[in-house]
Amino acid sequence: MRKAVLAAILTLTSLTLPAAAQASAAPAEVVVNARAALATVSDTAIGTNHAIWDSQLGSDQTADLLKAAGVKLLRYPGGSYSDIYHWADHTAPGGYVAPDTDFDTFMRGVRRTGAQPMVTANYGTGTPEEAAAWVRHANVTKGYGVKLWEIGNENYGNGHYGAAWEADNHADKSPAEYARHVVAYADAMKAVDPTIKIGAVLTTPANWPDGVVGSGDAGTWNQVVLSTAGAKIDFVILHWYPGALDKAGQIPDLVQLTREQIARHAGPGSERIGIAMTEFNTGSSSAGTTTQPGALAAADAYASLLANGVFTVDWWNVHNGIGPVTEVAGHTDYGDFGLLSSAGCSGDVCEPAFNTPFAPYYALQMVGRFARAGDQxxxxxxxxxxxxxxxxxxxxxxxxxxxxxxxxxxxxxxxxxxxxxxxxxxxxxxxxxxxxxxxxxxxxxxxxxxxxxxxxxxxxRPAAVPSGLPGAPGLPVASAVTDGAATLTWPAAAPGARPIAKYEVYRQNGAISEQYGETTGTSLRVTNLRPGTRYTFNVLARDTGGGQSWGSAPVTFTTVTPASSSCSVKLTNQSDWGSGYVGALEITNTGAAMNGWSLVFGWPRTWQSLGSGWSGVWTQTGSEVKVVNEPSGGSLATGASVTVGYVGNYSGPNVLPSVFTLNGRVCTTR
Missing domain, CATH: 2.60.40.1180 (Golgi alpha-mannosidase II)
Structure with missing residues (x-):
């Protein structure tokens, strides 16, 4: 089932090696800024998937190899099989179930690996009662203490948006129906064990069908699911098969857009909701899945996702099977999405002996040795x-x-x-x-x-290890955000050997920390910010002896546009298809009458571009887009409005433009 979907994805994706691999290398400069804190590594960071069609998922040899790789989370029962699998009788109608793959066998392998389990409850052909019984078996009868439970797999792939690969017996296949069932599943499962955490399936930014509004829906999949089920869930589930080896640069936006959707739609207390990447693979058979280029891309992506606060990244899959065979970087690439060899053959080409680690195995092992639980x-x-x-x-x-x-x-x-x-x-x-x-x-x-x-x-190692330093301040929160300022507030740091003298507030500008101010309290108004700009800040404590704490976790927010201006603009995403959208810009003149107008905005990301435009004369120069009035429509009286439209193309997370200038004045964005 997974291979069929990936084949469709790969036909649509340009698969190329990073530019750095095609050019001669030059000396490089690396800058490390230990003050600019990001996320702390969780104890479930390095994960992978087990599937019930893999007869070796519970074997000692497989468990020992995964333990040696530093795997700390194992997901079960395997991708789309999750929505046809019935745990009590260990059946998956319409699919193959290998011997020795039942839940208890899986848990034996989990314990030998030294990992935590994540279980995907059957939404497609199951019921809340079936899932609750599974929780009872796992945590009451057996005492396994399984904390992480997903509700379904890729349930947006149930045919509601056209493509159908995920089993779904519900007559209503809308996101609203899925969300209603997430609530029912969460209630039933937490009634058995209130300590478990429930995850709901979201679409990944810039990956189909993200941004698409289905017929009869009140919004996108994510908007509907979060609005209905947000109060009942503890984490959200993303899957990502980027299809190329140079996509790690998109990860900060991918994660930030997900966080913004959670904050916007999930209601009060939504900051508790974590993000899990429960399926990840480079998705690039031609550029290397079992050879070194794929491993390099995997390590880069894992580190980027973890640095941005994703609490687990789970490779697809432990064993998967041979695919298209190619030659990559001087070695045979078997097109296998597994970490370990399945020893299969394609024609007269066979994989190495069963359970031989492929290159991505060593990528996960390297990330696990580099970034350990509790590291920041x-x-x-x-x-x-x-x-x-x-x-x-x-x-x-x-x-x-x-x-x-x-x-x-x-x-x-x-x-x-x-x-x-x-x-x-x-x-x-x-x-x-x-x-x-x-x-x-x-x-x-x-x-x-x-x-x-x-x-x-x-x-x-450090030149010296100071002792008695203060603890790190708590996570800052941004409030009262305007076009040029924001108030940051944070929980106080624990003092060390000396009292805390002050807190220093830093903006993270790449690997540079820019100090924006300091205070003896736990709140600071930061000013001189630019409208419509994303900012990341963190806070450090300094004691009376000059000792400095670790940095707090970062807070990221986006300033707004002026509350009042001589113009206002409303951007509406009228339709979206995952790689482009139709945007409508309603421009209102709230100042003096104009005889001729020019609206300018910039694409926030390099992977965005103008496809076409109408109701004005459109041009793009670099990242700047300009639309001017048509020769016959230049007059814009006070209070009058005009609407123009465009097609915006994108090949990564679609960060919408938010700052517009009309005849040189920054407008209020509505």
């Missing part, structure tokens, strides 16, 4: 290889570098907010074709040469 991601930037950094509780810093070039790349590393010890750091490395991660002590904390097509992690 901090900002890093690079002029070449992708760079990710975590700060550890023992004061050390780990830096993971992803060299997608086919040439060695020398790098220099500068640190802010961290003083590295002299001497060589610990270096973990995985190179093209390697069957293990090597560990050595080499180079320096500030200079390394990265092998071609490699993953490298440096573990750098």
């Amino acid at each position: 991601f901090v900002r890093a930037s690079s002029s070449g290889p992708a760079a990710h950094t975590v700060r550890r509780k023992d004061g050390s810093v780990a830096v993971m570098l992803v060299n997608a070039s086919s040439e060695p790349v020398p790098v220099t590393i500068d640190y802010s907010g961290f003083d590295p010890a002299s001497g060589a750091p610990t270096v973990l490395s995985h190179t093209n074709g390697a069957t293990s991660i090597t560990e050595s002590t080499s180079g320096s904390a500030t200079a390394q040469t990265l092998p071609p097509l490699s993953l490298t992690t440096l573990v750098v």
